[in-house]
Amino acid sequence: MKEKIIQFGTGNFLRGFADQFIDVLNEKDLFDGSIVIVSPTDSKNTDKINAQHGKYHLILRGIDGGKEVYETKRIDSVSRAVNPYRDFSGFLALAKDPDLRYIISNTTESGIAFDDSCAFSDSPASSFPGKLTQFLFERYKNHLNGFIILACELIDDNGKKLEEYVLRYADKWRLGKDFSEWILRENRFCNTLVDRIVTGYPKGETESIFRELGCEDALLDTAEPYHLWVIEGDFENELPFKAAGLNVIWSKDVAPYKKMKVRVLNGAHTFLVFPSLLCGVETVGESLKDEQLRDFLNLCLDQCILPSLGNSKECIHFAGSVLERFANPFIKHMWRSISLNSVSKFRARVLPSITDYLKLNGSLPLPLVFSLACLILYYKNEDVCDDPAFVDYIRKNDLSDILENEKLWGRNLGFLFETVFMCLNDILDLGIRGAIKKVLR
Template identity: 40%
Template sequence: MIRRRFPLTKSIKSIWNDKRNNYPERIVQFGEGNFLRGFVDWQVDRMNKRAGFRSSVAIVQPRANGTVSKLNDQDGLYTLFLQGLKNGSAISEHTVIEAVSRGIDPYKEYGEYIKLAENPELRFIFSNTTEAGIAFAPDDKLTDTPQSSFPGKLTALLYHRFQYFNGSKEKGVIIIPCELIDRNGDELKKIVLQFASLWNLGGEFTNWLEEYNVFCSSLVDRIVPGYPKDSISEITEELGYEDRLVVVGEQYHLWVIEGPAWLKAELPVEEAGLNTLIVDDMTPFRSRKVRILNGAHTAMTPISFLCKKETVGEAMLDGQIGEFVRELIFNEIIPTLDLPKAELTAYADEIVDRFLNPYITHYVMDISLNSISKFKTRDLPTLLEFVNRKEHLPQKLVFSLSALIYFYKGKRGDEQIMLRDDDSILTFFHEQWSTVDGSQSSMHTFVQNVLQEKMLWEQDLSELAGLVETITNHLMMMEHTGMRKALQACLENTH
């Protein structure tokens, strides 16, 4: 913990640069967001300080409108606050993360980006580009500088490394994505191989990918709300220096990596005292976490925001929303999972407590990024499995889906909602909502069009018995009486 006090005119880099160790860039990370900095980079920092890992992270900005310039302004340094229960006690502690060497914007510095492949020390590649990030973009070309998609950028980097080192088996890398999609490592590998085929990169490159590079699927678990904009003045005074990249996260963390046993020798997580597991099969961990924690987060987000609750904590303390979330978890999500009920219930109780963590200010609008793909990944499997097992619709999840569709109208009363999603999705909803004239029939047609759009769901959801009618009724009530009364009606109808 940092205990010294400095004049407030000091910046974090003026204080810490002369203290840090400059380790080789053995890690390339796609994504500069709060989560990776509060989870992966924190773990790298811990392994450096406690287990002799001796690695630094070069961060690649995956989107054109990223923030690596802020990171470079601070020479990669930032402060992480961890707040919540630790060994049964409420703890708030902070540390300076020194593991990041620099950030690279490939849209402005493509030469620097591709040069990362020439580093003989490079061993690991991590990523978190949201659920929408691991996707095949057929228009990407090897000659693009850069490619539009994360897998396209990654393929170009790996191909350059293959060429630069003449296909050396010693220069393969370990790739561990953190995006919350099922079998993320397998999916990323599949898309990289698609690009290798599309770009005619040759059999030798494909064999090098298969034989000497390892794609590990992984599961991440830590709530990282990010920059504490409501309390930054108090934090700055406590720190004694200015830090524009402060990150706040909870104490709890879990990283489950499905990989070969020899990976434990290369990634010294046990020696660093981290709750990171390298396992043969991550499936049970993933189903429990993604369905309960992430599923509840995504399901509650549009309801909470449209009820004018800005944070997860505020929403959980609201009588109606808190009741809704608990019933969603215990009555609709848990019955679709195959782990022992006692284990699932204990985990769910822990999740509810984490949602109520008084230290954490987790804005629901931050969770709302790419909400459509998040619902498809986190909540739709639960909805479909519930129907399969119970032979009727899960009312809370259907209400959440209705609220999500209403959220994508882009209005909260007279206030414009700053929706953040792919342009194609935002354009689709804008065009579809413009056809609704307030009548039941126009709403019914609108819902039919949304549910059968495979760009959103990769299947025709309008075929589910009663789903179009139920969502139409929910949306009519939301439109004419407001989200609060619609939520109350949902709670009353399912008691």
């Protein structure tokens, strides 16, 4: 099998996501290509990958279509790994292989960044865009075609940001106008949106799993069954993910899908976290088993979030998948962890749904405003992890000042005062359970 893909990133996520997708394509005789993994940092993971000749097992477990799923797959799509810090010439040699056509990256949110200290003479450049520029220049010198580049980092416009920084390095390092034109002409930097919870190496469970496998696996990975990959562009003829039955969407614009994910999946975490914690519920799964909290979640989604997204079939289906994912018995997702930096999360994930609902209906979405009241009450009385200035301000000031503080919310929320005040009074008078019951009426 020819090596056709270079992957920047040795971690659990891509091995539980894109690498499995390529494995599916190969199984169905739709691709016939393997992946060379390149370490973006000086990681020992390359040694583990090469020791196992790229082979590893992926366990998919969770709820799918209302049924519990537990499926073990051997992934054979990875051929080897290269560490450019130890073998820079071997890294550059990959650029001379005409069969290589695709680049996939996940170098964390901070990976796509411009480091002005990087020099072309570095072996390698410390930043990922710097390494990629060195690699592409080697490709250009050998008069070969460019790449389809699929950036999976969790930042907005990930592909275009990567392209921008590569062009900046080409200019900074004076690699020539012809090279910059070749970058633009011969390469496609695609924005993508990825969605799958990859839980990684299952510490504490390996003894029984290895017994079932009949071998040890230092690269063992675990993930939920659900997956979504939205890619700007259409290369289905080359990468026939849809034909293979994978939930991959080729689109002209990732933004609507990002909006859906942020408001439905991430938003649900944010508006459910403090009602759950105030009820003494510690995990997402426990909230889904709690009839009252589950009803509150459904009310928020069905009456407040989905209408502001147009109630499309796609959004409704996605919301249904979120409920299954939250109920996954194999993932113990702690609300305390989710509560980290909730002020900025509420501002980005929930507040836009409140304002859109207000525009559409001329009234406020009570369940979402109630979740804000729960946030404020929790911040006033419990230990939280957030910007100390935010926490201090909420604790020391009255409700009107808190809501009108634009540094907290990005805008003046004074128009929410009466409803938040009513919700807080209900919680104090009726208790959290009684107050939620009133919202559900």
